Amino acid sequence: MIRLYHWCLDPAGRLVRLCLAEKGLGFETVESSPWAPHPDLKLLGPGAVAPALLQEGTGGRIVAVGTRAICEFLEESVEGEHLLPLHPGQRAEARRLWAWVEQGFEEVTDTLLTERVMQWVRRDRQPDSEKLRRGAHTLRGRLTFLNALVETHGFIAGRDLTLADLAAAAHLSACDYFGDIQWEAVPDLRTWYARIKSRPSFRPLLADRLDAVRPSPHYADLDF
């Protein structure tokens, strides 16, 4: 049995859901949002936050917290679809760009996503337009870099799908929910995203809905 504590629009949780689905693993989900963390998290480890994975079975009990721990655990323990290449140099490149995505999008998530979500969680404030402006500027730079990568190789870290692609798609999909991505400025990235978005692993993410905010009109559209 695998249980995942996550919040549906958190890019880190989205990466883990994509990884689990690409590996063909079934799992149950428990909601744990940033503003109301599930009480179980405290029991999983000191300072544990979502996404957190709990696996119980004949092999014992495994707790993995955070994308690095969870995705490497799944890659090491599950047969089937590889999400890191076999060649050491290509593995290093995939891990570099996976790390780049997570670090590079931190500010985007902290500004764009947090502002938009906290606006309706707290209900008492307008989003901070200066923060939104800064987040949008950072996002444009990141998109340009990713566009150049996929233009060269087809995927982010080479010719095959890796965790770097799933991490990038997880982050972009959360921004895309709010319509924050100007796709016409990054045509190669748009082609790449259409390809990733069509994978069966992506379907549950495209079905996610927040109570108070509808997604952008093209969010779930495979021919956006």
Place this chain on the structure above:
Amino acid sequence: MIRLYHWCLDPAGRLVRLCLAEKGLGFETVESSPWAPHPDLKLLGPGAVAPALLQEGTGGRIVAVGTRAICEFLEESVEGEHLLPLHPGQRAEARRLWAWVEQGFEEVTDTLLTERVMQWVRRDRQPDSEKLRRGAHTLRGRLTFLNALVETHGFIAGRDLTLADLAAAAHLSACDYFGDIQWEAVPDLRTWYARIKSRPSFRPLLADRLDAVRPSPHYADLDF
């Protein structure tokens, strides 16, 4: 032949040097500071920054950039001292806390280290005291958390040394160069640090000197 592009006080480069030394690997170093990156870095990959490792030999040419790519590559390819446990659950915990250290100390490095170093690189400004105050506050919180971990287990992620310990020691040693750590407030962490500091892998870090700033008096003292 292994070549490492790094800057001596950068915690990320320090983690890689510790990892290489713990694995018993010889390597040459090439200086690449944040304010004057080495021109070779551009050739290693789009957007590559230090620390970057280049390995050339009979097995071909491997480029690994960033701590996640480099340390996982060394762990996968080099026999000898393990820096991740063998049990999947313990591996996940070591990777969680390694990631926690890198994310949690980002603000500390961005404020304390950058302010102190940029002060003498630019020579035209005083450090920003508000930034130093914020950095010191963040650092205290991180130290308290690490102290609780080593008090429980002896090491950061359990009973054995892992990449989480080396990452934490790399960050603390850079702060300690400037005397920013109040060791008397975190006695268990001090005991742990004395133990790590005494390892042969740590000696080259304790010999590092910046041209313009001497280290704190106890920086290289094993009985601090």
